[in-house]
Amino acid sequence: GQNIDQPTEMTATEGAIVQINCTYQTSGFNGLFWYQQHAGEAPTFLSYNVLDGLEEKGRFSSFLSRSKGYSYLLLKELQMKDSASYLCAVKSLWGGGYNKLIFGAGTRLAVHP
Amino acid sequence: KAGVTQTPRYLIKTRGQQVTLSCSPISGHRSVSWYQQTPGQGLQFLFEYFSETQRNKGNFPGRFSGRQFSNSRSEMNVSTLELGDSALYLCASSLVGSYSTDTQYFGPGTRLTVL
Numbered sequence: 001g002q003n004i005d006q007p008t009e010m011t012a013t014e015g016a017i018v019q020i021n022c023t024y025q026t027s028g029f030n031g032l033f034w035y036q037q038h039a040g041e042a043p044t045f046l047s048y049n050v051l052d053g054l055e056e057k058g059r060f061s062s063f064l065s066r067s068k069g070y071s072y073l074l075l076k077e078l079q080m081k082d083s084a085s086y087l088c089a090v091k092s093l094w095g096g097g098y099n100k101l102i103f104g105a106g107t108r109l110a111v112h113p
Numbered sequence: 114k115a116g117v118t119q120t121p122r123y124l125i126k127t128r129g130q131q132v133t134l135s136c137s138p139i140s141g142h143r144s145v146s147w148y149q150q151t152p153g154q155g156l157q158f159l160f161e162y163f164s165e166t167q168r169n170k171g172n173f174p175g176r177f178s179g180r181q182f183s184n185s186r187s188e189m190n191v192s193t194l195e196l197g198d199s200a201l202y203l204c205a206s207s208l209v210g211s212y213s214t215d216t217q218y219f220g221p222g223t224r225l226t227v228l
Contacts, residue, residue, distance in 0.1 A: 031214045042117070042203060042219040043156075050214065087156065091214055098169065099211050103148075103156035 002026045004104035006088050011110045012078055020073045020107045022088030030099055034062050034073045035087040037106065043087055046073070075109075083111045115140065117206050117220035125226045131192040134223045136204035138185050144168075144210025145187040146217060147179060150201040159202075162187050163210050191225075199227045 003025045012018040024032070031050040035043035047055055049064035049071060061074040075082055085106040091099045118137045126132050138145050147159040158171035162181035179189040185206075191198055201224050205217035 033216065035219075040224075042221045045216050045218060048214075048216060089156075097212050099214060100169075101146075101158070101211070101217070105155040 002090070002092060002100075002102050004088055004090055004102055006086075006104045006107045008105070009108045009110070011112060012075075014078055014080060014111055014113050016078050017074065017076050018078060018109065020075070020086050020088075020109065022071045022073070022104060024069050024071070024088070024090045024104075026069075026090055026092040026102070028093035029066060029090065030093040031091040032062075032064055032071050033089040033091070033101075034071075035089065037085045037087060039084070046086075078111050080111050080113070083109060085109070117204060117218055119202075119204055119220040119223050121223060122221065123224045123226075125228060126194050127228050128194055128196060130194050131190065132194060132225060134189045134191075134202055134204075134225075136187045136189070136206075136220055138187070138204075138206030139218055142206035142208055142218075143185055144207045145181060145185065146205045146207075146210070147187070147189050148203045148205065149173070150203055150222070151199075156203070159189070161211055169211055194227045196227050199225060201225075 006022045034046040037043040047062040054063045059076045064071045087106045088104040144163045146161040148156045161169045165181045181187045201222045203222045205219045207215045207217045
């Protein structure tokens with residue numbers, strides 16, 4: 001079957017670095033997305049990884065290891081506005097060219113002063 | 114470019130009623146997917162529409178239905194509402210959808226409360 005695991009909650013201090021992990025089990029892996037969702041708002045796209053390695057975008061970086069079924073989102077120089085839920089989503093290729101997108105339950109990050 | 118828009122933003126209904134939610138995708142996007150988000154279940158896929166055709170469907174009862182118009186706008190309907198249908202309903206648009214790896218962009222959602 002398909003499964004995505006990420007921690008339910010994390011806390012961190014303003015200015016610090018935090019790493020949010022995501023492990024997945026799927027066949028036909030075809031990419032991994034990270035989204036940020038503030039309470040009561042829409043998820044917003046952060047990053048996409050399909051090849052192994054680190055993708056950096058400003059304060060946010062995302063890493064993927066396909067052999068380990070593992071990704072992480074790294075947030076540097078944390079700001080209060082980074083308090084949000086972070087969703088890991090995996091695309092897997094099924095028959096007929098169809099890609100199924102499965103979301104993890106999300107990690108709620110609280111940033112404290 | 115305008116983002117994905119959803120109307121209404123909030124709805125309160127009673128059990129047994131039906132509801133219609135609307136989603137306008139980003140201009141040029143032809144795929145619209147609908148999700149239900151609840152605290153306990155996270156984001157659950159409802160269905161995807163592309164070129165006015167339902168392309169994929171999640172594990173939801175037949176009370177949940179949808180359609181897509183020629184301008185790619187989509188509506189979702191829930192009939193005979195149950196208390197458990199209370200959730201945030203999100204729509205997401207993408208260029209060509211599930212037969213590619215393109216990114217989905219979400220609308221702000223419709224918060225449905227069933228009393």
